[in-house]
Amino acid sequence: MESILSKNPGSYTVLEVNGGACRKFYELGIIPGCKLTVLNKSQGPLLVRVGNSKIAIGRGMADKIMVK
Secondary structure, X not given: OEEHHHOOOXXXXXXXXXXXXHHHHHHHOOOOOOEEEEEEEOOOOEEEEXXXXXXXXXHHHHOOEEEO
């Protein structure tokens, strides 16, 4: 498993969410099994799409999202 932080822009499936921020991710709709699309991977926060929403996720938090 790799974190979303190590991936290039594209679509991925969330396998698990690690760390103490699980509840925050679940509230945003980032749950195991969901489709997540990385839109922009700049030096700042990652811009991702979950469903019809675009979300900016800090790099520290993005490192806790494991995808395939």
